[in-house]
Amino acid sequence: MKSLYTAFSATLFLLIVTGGLYPLAVDMAGHLLFSRQADGSLIMKGKTVIGSSLIGQSFVKPDYFHPRPSATPDPSGSGSVPYDPAFSSASNLALTSGAQVKAVTQAASDYRKENGLSPAESVPADAVTASGSGLDPDITLANALLQANRVAKARNMDPSVLKKRILALSEGPQWGFLGERHVNVLKLNLALDTGH
């Protein structure tokens, strides 16, 4: 009987401590010390939220750099809504899946057409494969540099200037040795718009 009491009272005690006090304490300390991060690293334009430096968004216009393909699904049915942060997801396609080979081949041919590349030119893998979250904010330098001519043309810019800007905006590896070098697509496109 006493041990049953302990089981129930411990459950109640732990529900309060771990389910209430602990997350609320992290919340308070977080807003005190790192309030921008605690709220999702949002990027504002006046009073509207235009994105987050951590979350990728869809770009299709020629004067913007394009992110990786995204496999976030349409929650109401089949198919996908790219870069939907309300339902992060990968494609989950196997390496040996025929559907995967077909999708990548199609994406590569679209990528070449879009960026004026010859059919013989190889396409960086990240440009034609979906990320693990479907919200990858980054692309590789290889991918960004191949898109530079298209964006420069659409914006009447000198491609070599744009390429220098890409290199200057590229980030990583963190602390010089962790992770890989990458370019944040939203930050790059924002920099183009604001001319910085």
Add this chain to the structure above:
Amino acid sequence: MTTHDWIQTVLVFLAIGMLAPLMGRYLAWVFTGPSLRIERGIGRLLRFDPEKEMSWKEYAITLLGANAVFFLAGFLILWGQGVLPLNPRHLPSLAPEVAFNTAASFVTNTNWQAYAGEAQLSNFSQMVAITFLMFVGANTGLAALVAIIRGFTRSGVATIGNFWNDFFRFFLRAFLPACFLMAMVHLEQGTPQTLTTSVAVNTLEGGQQTFILGPVASLESLKNLGTNGGGFYNANGAHPYENPTPLTNTLEFLEMLTFTASIPFLFGRLTGRPRQGIAFFAVIMVLYTAGFLVIERSEKGGNPLLAPAGINQTASRLQAGGNTEGKETRFGITQTSLFSNTTIAATTGAVDAAMDSMNPMSLLVFLSHMFLNEEPGGKGVGFAGLLKEAILAVFLAGLMVGRSPEFLGKKIEGREVKLAALSLIVTPILVLSLTAVAVNIPQGKSSIDNPGPHGFEEVLYAYASGNANNGSAMAGLNAATPFYATSIGLEMLLGRYLPLLPLLALAGALARKRIHPETAGTFRTDTPLFVILLLGFMLLVGALTFFPALILGPIVEHYSLARGISF
């Protein structure tokens, strides 16, 4: 591997090598010596006496009773989500089978997720049900482990400790402070923590996005430190909010090893045999390192089927290359391989990439890790599994040389060997029979996403993950059906408690035995020879049991890939 890859890898391994002994030392303090005032206070409040010793049966009954109540509380919250507070998006309650599956999953430290976090759980469910179950599931595992270790340290005693004492000592002195501290580090790097539910976004091209926010950071540190693995978001550690930078990625897999890789050193301290602890650590690290090297190599190779499409998968100054499907750009191959190997070896089950899109050889490693489940294995119970294998290996060695087997001064007799073997056969029985059933009935086959051998791997992986209380998934498999939710839910409960009970009984039996002094004829178990013997035993038994299933899945897929065959 490039120089850059090697530098990251070597530094990470150095960090593990420094962290594990230090934490082992700290945990030895946690579990010995007098109770702190706050612990005695909690004992009075919840009416348990931390000094009152329990027999293995009392310990087991207390553990099971507590877990049953934890489970019930979690189930009721998830099942009643629709009428509970902090749900401004008006998300409906989980279906009963999914609520059952989830409560079973989190209380057993599995964290298999048959739901998509951001789409289906309110912040109340995430905070109260999920965070609570993550804490108590992991805490239970570590308490049980310490009780099992007492079987080896005690001599001629009928008791193995007090469950609540072990539970709250670890919770207060190590688990909760570590979670809070690391949550703050994750926050600094960009993981959100707020009670806001969602934010509407107007994108640069004039589109709409909705960000789902909530108490993510507090869940994130806990998810890894507790080797739980259940993420706030559907994409888990691949989601940039859960795992924003390569630094958080590194910290996450180091968190997974903080308490698990330190256990051999805790064992060495508690038994007064530090060399034995190092021997066990060596066994773990051999399997861990081998797993990493295979994954890294396989993923670096990219997908050969994409070569005809003119896809550049070679690492260079401009890209990390490799098999990028399902992986995040900021992590690349090496960070992903380090993370994936650790999360499976330590049975966390968090992922920072899509397991379903991994190379078949990587999947072979994941499946092998889950079948062995003790390198280092989940919070506590993983190491208990290693002790069980050691007893069987000593028994086998004794048979070979004709000596009566002994382990750490305790005679290993029929009862101990039977209990260890009983615990050992649970995994193959559950995993193989459930897989066999699922791939033969329509309810099992209809959930499979990818064709060919890979589809078989999805099912095998699901049941291996459920039994090992791992929780990672080849997420293409639709596990939210009544058949999978129920069968995996039951399997997680059986896979957790069935092997644990014989091990507690084993501890009870061993504690009662006297420790005999070593003689010149004693078979030493802290030597490189024993490390090799134990590794050989584990791999042999594992291979004999699981080889046929592995051939049908990853090995067939590997050779298909090599020959350019797609399905």
